[in-house]
Amino acid sequence: xxxxxxxxxxxxxxxxxxxxxxxxxxxxxxxxxxxxxxxxxxxxxxxxxxxxxxxxxxxxxxxxxxxxxxxxxxxxxxxxxxxxxxxxxxxxxxxxxxxxxxxxxxxxxxxxxxxxxxxxxxxxxxxxxxxxxxxxxxxxxxxxxxxxxxxxxxxxxxxxxxxxxxxxxxxxxxxxxxxxxxxxxxxxxxxxxxxxxxxxxxx
Amino acid sequence: xxxxxxxxxxxxxxxxxxxxxxxxxxxxxxxxxxxxxxxxxxxxxxxxxxxxxxxxxxxxxxxxxxxxxxxxxxxxxxxxxxxxxxxxxxxxxxxxxxxxxxxxxxxxxxxxxxxxxxxxxxxxxxxxxxxxxxxxxxxxxxxxxxxxxxxxxxxxxxxxxxxxxxxxxxxxxxxxxxxxxxxxxxxxxxxxxxxxxxxxxxxxxxxxxxxxxxxxxxxxxxxxxxxxxxxxxxxxxxxxxxxxxxxxxxxxxxxxxxxxxxxxxxxxxxxxxxxxxxxxxxxxxxxxxxxxxxxxxxxxxxxxxxxxxxxxxxxxxxxxxxxxxxxxxxxxxxxxxxxxxxxxxxxxxxxxxxxxxxxxxxxxxxxxxxxxxxxxxxxxxxxxxxxxxxxxxxxxxxxxxxxxxxxxxxxxxxxxxxxxxxxxxxxxxxxxxxxxxxxxxxxxxxxxxxxxxxxxxxxxxxxxxxxxxxxxxxxxxxxxxxxx
Numbered sequence: 266x267x268x269x270x271x272x273x274x275x276x277x278x279x280x281x282x283x284x285x286x287x288x289x290x291x292x293x294x295x296x297x298x299x300x301x302x303x304x305x306x307x308x309x310x311x312x313x314x315x316x317x318x319x320x321x322x323x324x325x326x327x328x329x330x331x332x333x334x335x336x337x338x339x340x341x342x343x344x345x346x347x348x349x350x351x352x353x354x355x356x357x358x359x360x361x362x363x364x365x366x367x368x369x370x371x372x373x374x375x376x377x378x379x380x381x382x383x384x385x386x387x388x389x390x391x392x393x394x395x396x397x398x399x400x401x402x403x404x405x406x407x408x409x410x411x412x413x414x415x416x417x418x419x420x421x422x423x424x425x426x427x428x429x430x431x432x433x434x435x436x437x438x439x440x441x442x443x444x445x446x447x448x449x450x451x452x453x454x455x456x457x458x459x460x461x462x463x464x465x466x467x468x
Numbered sequence: 469x470x471x472x473x474x475x476x477x478x479x480x481x482x483x484x485x486x487x488x489x490x491x492x493x494x495x496x497x498x499x500x501x502x503x504x505x506x507x508x509x510x511x512x513x514x515x516x517x518x519x520x521x522x523x524x525x526x527x528x529x530x531x532x533x534x535x536x537x538x539x540x541x542x543x544x545x546x547x548x549x550x551x552x553x554x555x556x557x558x559x560x561x562x563x564x565x566x567x568x569x570x571x572x573x574x575x576x577x578x579x580x581x582x583x584x585x586x587x588x589x590x591x592x593x594x595x596x597x598x599x600x601x602x603x604x605x606x607x608x609x610x611x612x613x614x615x616x617x618x619x620x621x622x623x624x625x626x627x628x629x630x631x632x633x634x635x636x637x638x639x640x641x642x643x644x645x646x647x648x649x650x651x652x653x654x655x656x657x658x659x660x661x662x663x664x665x666x667x668x669x670x671x672x673x674x675x676x677x678x679x680x681x682x683x684x685x686x687x688x689x690x691x692x693x694x695x696x697x698x699x700x701x702x703x704x705x706x707x708x709x710x711x712x713x714x715x716x717x718x719x720x721x722x723x724x725x726x727x728x729x730x731x732x733x734x735x736x737x738x739x740x741x742x743x744x745x746x747x748x749x750x751x752x753x754x755x756x757x758x759x760x761x762x763x764x765x766x767x768x769x770x771x772x773x774x775x776x777x778x779x780x781x782x783x784x785x786x787x788x789x790x791x792x793x794x795x796x797x798x799x800x801x802x803x804x805x806x807x808x809x810x811x812x813x814x815x816x817x818x819x820x821x822x823x824x825x826x827x828x829x830x831x832x833x834x835x836x837x838x839x840x841x842x843x844x845x846x847x848x849x850x851x852x853x854x855x856x857x858x859x860x861x862x863x864x865x866x867x868x869x870x871x872x873x874x875x876x877x878x879x880x881x882x883x884x885x886x887x888x889x890x891x892x893x894x895x896x897x898x899x900x901x902x903x904x905x906x907x908x909x910x911x912x913x914x915x916x917x918x919x920x921x922x923x924x925x926x927x928x929x930x931x932x933x934x935x936x937x938x939x940x941x942x943x944x945x946x947x948x949x950x951x952x
Binding site: 374375378379384407408409410411412415416418419421422423425426428429430 | 490497538539541542577579582583586589590593599601602605606608609612613615616619620622676679680683
């Protein structure tokens with residue numbers, strides 16, 4: 266076994282183990298931490314494949330930003346885990362059965378018979394001065410410029426959608442009106458009302 | 469094949485409709501910010517103007533020889549241009565109907581129109597998509613806008629549920645579609661439709677390649693069937709139709725169907741046409757199940773939006789039957805069916821919206837009771853729409869079903885045609901039920917129509933078109949056939 270292979274197995278093991286741990290952990294905060302580990306392992310596998318830029322982006326964007334946000338949300342929301350788990354165990358036998366069938370079927374199609382090293386040769390290693398980022402950038406801003414622009418439109422939709430859904434109506438919005446505050450008069454603040462005690466007949 | 473970089477003004481001109489629409493969206497978005505309440509209608513008129521200009525730009529590109537630009541990711545052919553023109557036309561009609569509904573239910577907001585425009589942009593990208601990547605991105609632009617459009621009516625009971633359901637199931641379907649795409653990419657080595665087509669139609673294709681393509685194909689078909697709402701991937705359709713505001717339901721059930729069919733044509737016909745024997749089998753099962761379930765379950769509905777949802781499912785079955793035939797005339801019949809279905813569906817939802825009043829949501833079949841006495845004209849319109857949906861001549865719905873069945877029979881699937889006809893007859897029951905409550909039952913509540921003139925006028929033209937195109941279907945049929 267070469268050193269590459271050993272590394273691959275180590276990273277893959279942690280990838281799968283942390284993914285499982287994430288699903289089965291009872292504590293949402295712990296699940297996020299396991300998810301970070303699985304992202305990290307996936308990034309390491311990408312580095313083995315010489316896709317450094319993707320690996321670094323995964324760590325910077327997902328681990329650095331998205332997961333931190335996740336942790337914030339989990340800490341702010343009080344998620345009742347018992348109700349979630351009750352459903353989870355109820356569906357577990359059926360889910361396991363379906364998953365097992367899918368795994369068997371997919372292994373038959375995607376296993377070594379179709380994608381073994383003797384059929385699909387391993388990609389050649391690049392030279393030491395090969396820059397992943399340069400190649401990606403060249404492709405992204407020339408050949409894939411149209412999909413790139415479309416992705417920008419998607420982000421625009423995300424912004425519009427999130428603002429639209431969170432924005433309250435004009436009526437509910439509590440904002441200061443400075444001119445009204447300045448112009449306030451004493452009679453606006455205190456209102457004198459004469460109250461008559463209701464007599465018994467009115468009742 | 470290595471993608472080469474090409475970028476010049478000539479190719480930008482071919483994408484002019486998309487470029488114009490995106491610029492218009494940005495302008496409307498910024499302008500809407502500065503409009504005071506009194507001038508909010510300006511957003512609506514700008515939306516209609518943008519749609520009109522985009523439609524005219526697309527119309528000018530009809531007849532342009534098939535050209536692939538932007539490094540093989542964008543195709544301009546007659547199918548793309550004609551689809552875009554129809555999309556703009558139908559969207560403009562849908563916007564006229566929507567405005568009445570939005571003002572009645574205080575949902576009139578600038579974002580609504582922006583999101584509709586963005587979803588139309590996504591559909592245009594799908595219609596012109598010539599690589600799996602752009603098709604997928606177009607689909608996501610469309611879907612994300614639609615999810616938000618549903619959720620925009622937050623106070624409405626069911627709207628959030630509908631949006632979440634659509635979002636979760638839509639995300640799963642997108643995932644399946646992507647997985648299928650990755651398999652096709654993995655085996656053919658290209659995202660480009662013409663490369664995939666060349667790979668799949670290679671005579672020396674080995675058993676291994678065929679197996680992997682089929683594996684990807686299954687996921688692609690599931691993803692497309694979900695987006696079309698075919699059984700057994702239809703679970704979201706009734707809930708989403710019922711829970712969404714009626715104007716959004718109308719939009720979801722009409723214009724995006726063109727984009728879904730365009731995606732189907734691009735991936736399965738243009739790309740994997742050589743694998744037709746494999747995907748046609750899947751389509752056959754989906755089509756029969758959709759027609760059967762759509763026709764039978766609709767019988768039990770009392771909510772008209774839910775009923776129309778099941779009716780859509782059975783119409784989708786007919787559209788898929790056209791693709792089972794595997795011949796150009798069959799595909800043409802399917803495209804014709806889509807246009808006809810949208811024309812009828814728009815009129816049906818238009819009349820439902822017409823019955824809406826401030827604070828009153830007309831979405832029960834019983835709301836149609838006695839419509840013939842209060843508004844004989846619109847009762848007549850609804851009669852035409854319902855008979856057309858059931859497939860009664862001389863209305864257009866008859867011809868669309870007729871062309872499909874003709875193609876199915878000439879392709880040799882006689883049993884399929886018989887099953888489709890039997891269920892079409894069953895489905896006539898619930899269309900006739902609405903006619904019965906309009907003409908033979910007395911109203912239990914006040915149903916005076918207070919809609920503005922523009923919606924009444926457009927609705928009348930829409931319904932008259934159902935009859936006129938039904939009497940002269942030749943032109944439309946030839947147009948649909950010329951696209952392939």
